[in-house]
Amino acid sequence: MKLVIVGGVAGGASAAARARRLDETAQIVLLERGPDISFANCGLPYHIGGEITDRSKLLVTTPERLRERFRIDVRTRSNVIKIDRKAKTVRVHDLETGREYDEAYDKLILSPGAAPIRPNLPGTDLPGIYTLRNLEDLDRIMDRLRANVDRAVVIGAGYIGLEVTENLVKRGIETSLVELADQVMPPLDPEMTAPIVETLIRHGVSLHLSESAESFETVEGTGPNGVGVKLKSGLMVAADLVLIGVGVRPDTALAAEAGLELNPRGGIRVNQHMVTSDPDILAVGDAVEVIDFVTGQPSQIPLAGPANRQGRIAADVVFGRMSRYRGTQGTSIVRVFDKCAGCTGASEKLLKRLGRPYLTAVVHPLNHAGYFPGAETMTLKITYEPETGKLLGAQAVGGAGVDKRIDVLAMAIQAGMTVFDLEEAELAYAPQFGSAKDPVNMVGFVAAGRLRGEHPQISLDQLEAELNATHTAPFLLDVRTPAEFSLGSIPGAVNIPIDVLRDRLAEVPADHPIVAYCQVGIRGLLATRILNQHGRTAVNLSGGYTSYAQRRTVRDAIKRPI
Numbered sequence: 001m002k003l004v005i006v007g008g009v010a011g012g013a014s015a016a017a018r019a020r021r022l023d024e025t026a027q028i029v030l031l032e033r034g035p036d037i038s039f040a041n042c043g044l045p046y047h048i049g050g051e052i053t054d055r056s057k058l059l060v061t062t063p064e065r066l067r068e069r070f071r072i073d074v075r076t077r078s079n080v081i082k083i084d085r086k087a088k089t090v091r092v093h094d095l096e097t098g099r100e101y102d103e104a105y106d107k108l109i110l111s112p113g114a115a116p117i118r119p120n121l122p123g124t125d126l127p128g129i130y131t132l133r134n135l136e137d138l139d140r141i142m143d144r145l146r147a148n149v150d151r152a153v154v155i156g157a158g159y160i161g162l163e164v165t166e167n168l169v170k171r172g173i174e175t176s177l178v179e180l181a182d183q184v185m186p187p188l189d190p191e192m193t194a195p196i197v198e199t200l201i202r203h204g205v206s207l208h209l210s211e212s213a214e215s216f217e218t219v220e221g222t223g224p225n226g227v228g229v230k231l232k233s234g235l236m237v238a239a240d241l242v243l244i245g246v247g248v249r250p251d252t253a254l255a256a257e258a259g260l261e262l263n264p265r266g267g268i269r270v271n272q273h274m275v276t277s278d279p280d281i282l283a284v285g286d287a288v289e290v291i292d293f294v295t296g297q298p299s300q301i302p303l304a305g306p307a308n309r310q311g312r313i314a315a316d317v318v319f320g321r322m323s324r325y326r327g328t329q330g331t332s333i334v335r336v337f338d339k340c341a342g343c344t345g346a347s348e349k350l351l352k353r354l355g356r357p358y359l360t361a362v363v364h365p366l367n368h369a370g371y372f373p374g375a376e377t378m379t380l381k382i383t384y385e386p387e388t389g390k391l392l393g394a395q396a397v398g399g400a401g402v403d404k405r406i407d408v409l410a411m412a413i414q415a416g417m418t419v420f421d422l423e424e425a426e427l428a429y430a431p432q433f434g435s436a437k438d439p440v441n442m443v444g445f446v447a448a449g450r451l452r453g454e455h456p457q458i459s460l461d462q463l464e465a466e467l468n469a470t471h472t473a474p475f476l477l478d479v480r481t482p483a484e485f486s487l488g489s490i491p492g493a494v495n496i497p498i499d500v501l502r503d504r505l506a507e508v509p510a511d512h513p514i515v516a517y518c519q520v521g522i523r524g525l526l527a528t529r530i531l532n533q534h535g536r537t538a539v540n541l542s543g544g545y546t547s548y549a550q551r552r553t554v555r556d557a558i559k560r561p562i
Contacts, residue, residue, distance in 0.1 A: 011285030012111030014311030049167025114248035114286035123216030156245035194550035284310035293327035342406035345393030362543035367401030369431035419447035517541035
């Protein structure tokens with residue numbers, strides 16, 4: 001068996017190592033057009049900020065290690081320019097010597113990855129404008145940073161944009177962040193991004209939401225590679241360095257030229273065994289179309305974990321093992337200064353776009369016992385099926401403990417668990433790690449209570465629709481303390497603290513729908529239980545005033561003067 005693998009990094013390198021473990025006699029050739037066979041893409045921004053000081057730590061493995069330990073024929077600076085499917089050969093251009101030659105294969109695995117999108121805008125080719133995909137890109141950025149860089153513009157507030165922004169600020173660089181959408185971290189539901197917006201502003205980032213770059217030009221008063229970024233609003237932002245991080249597109253020109261089946265977005269179509277439309281060619285990583293594990297819809301989700309698993313599966317299939325890729329649920333996390341945001345499965349806005357029935361539950365618990373020093377608030381939101389309670393997705397934003405909850409909920413989704421299972425989840429507890437009622441349990445209580453009819457709720461979207469409707473708006477009841485109420489409330493709300501609600505029931509209309517709320521939802525739940533047992537019709541605002549304030553933070557960020 002002769003296996004040729006095109007592309008290294010996560011998918012290709014994993015496939016090569018797995019292939020050798022499965023067959024000691026196979027001839028394995030790994031062709032990589034860059035100088036590095038496998039490196040930590042996700043670690044690149046942290047070398048910019050100095051958190052990873054040693055560049056060599058970003059090298060996951062070297063060509064020498066793969067040759068010595070796995071006896072793999074590794075050829076770097078080798079660009080595959082053509083696939084001849086009939087002859088079962090690939091045409092290789094040796095970038096060091098300029099020589100071209102044909103390499104035969106029995107099986108071929110493609111792992112070309114994805115390339116950063118560089119918008120076709122006036123001035124995009126000016127010096128001082130960068131993307132960040134590999135170590136060569138990183139080296140160019142570091143060379144620029146060693147010069148006099150005082151101001152930077154990052155275009156795109158997804159994962160890479162947020163990470164680079166954080167690390168530029170840590171270097172003392174005045175940084176502007178531009179995002180076309182009306183929120184940072186577009187995969188999340190908008191209100192969930194409020195803590196990220198707040199921490200960006202608190203760290204001095206100039207945030208431009210619902211904005212986009214229209215052109216780049218040389219401007220006076222910047223360094224030798226200084227650039228002016230003209231936004232669609234007409235504002236010109238001067239910078240010594242511009243980083244474009246608006247997303248990636250699958251690098252599939254080679255597959256397209258070979259006639260392999262692609263989807264409309266250019267992703268290589270594969271079956272559950274990672275086999276393309278040619279039975280002797282497999283494909284893995286950021287370049288392939290995957291099935292969304294939750295929705296069952298075709299998707300493209302460029303993540304390192306799935307790429308590694310796909311590489312292993314492809315190698316299994318090449319050597320006769322019927323491994324199957326179950327799909328991608330998009331579990332991911334990002335750190336932005338002192339906050340983290342993670343998600344897994346289907347968000348509310350995705351389910352809404354697909355027209356799929358769902359319910360949500362939102363809680364704002366502490367990451368561990370409140371009496372133990374250092375407790376931090378997080379926001380945890382889940383989506384679930386209205387009929388069965390099956391968990392569909394989860395998002396969490398906060399400080400410590402976000403990763404733990406997202407990982408737990410990711411496994412719950414993978415196992416097909418319901419919100420009733422979350423109520424019963426038994427998780428590690430000591431006061432410095434969690435609570436006897438973990439946030440995972442709490443969000444399960446809220447969701448399961450709704451399905452049992454014990455906890456009638458209304459979402460923010462539903463409340464806004466009610467308040468904007470032509471019929472009589474609901475009676476808004478704020479059951480927090482007067483001190484809390486004085487610090488901010490939903491317009492039109494009446495304040496009757498929960499501890500005196502029973503004594504002041506006469507002030508609550510008996511013939512009018514009531515929406516009760518508190519700070520995070522717990523007292524609001526108690527209020528609905530009291531009111532509904534005293535002849536009123538009341539629902540609790542999901543997430544309470546905290547969720548309302550988070551949504552207002554995101555909206556204010558869009559309107560914020562620049």
